[in-house]
Amino acid sequence: MGIGGISIGSLLIVLVIVMLLFGTKRLRNVGSDLGGALSGFRKAVRDTEETRDALALDAAEQTPVRAESTSRQA
Template sequence: MAPSIWQLLIVLAIVILLFGTKKLRNIGSDLGGAIKNFRNSIKDGEQQAAAQEGEKLEEKKEGTVIEGESTREKDKA
C-alpha cells in the first residue's frame, strides 16, 4: 500500500521543521555536487580505459612479425 499525498506532505512538513530550509538546501546542493563528480569520474575512467586499449592495439600492430610462406603472386615469381 503506497502512502497517500497527505501522508507525504505531513512527513515533508516534519522534516522541514526538524532541519530547517537552509540545512535542507545545503544537503541538496552537496548531494547534487557529489553526483556530478561521480558522473565525471566515471566518464574520465571510461576515456582512460579506451585510450589504454587503443595504445595496446597500436603496440600489437607495430611489433607483430609473421613468419611463413607468402601467398601473393608477386612473391612467388
C-alpha cells in the same frame, strides 16, 4: 493512493516534519552537496571511460609491434 501505498497527504506531512526538524537552509545545503557529489561521480565515470578507451586504443596500436619484435628475436 500514491507511491507504494503511501498517499500524497502522508508524504506532505513527512516533508513538513523533516523541514521543521532540519530547517530549509540545512536541507538546501544537503541538496547542493548531494548534487555536487553526483556531478563529481559522473565526471569521474566519464574520465575513467575516456582513459579506458584511450588505453584500449593504445594497446591495439602496440599489439602488432610487439608481435613483430618477438618474431625477430626468435
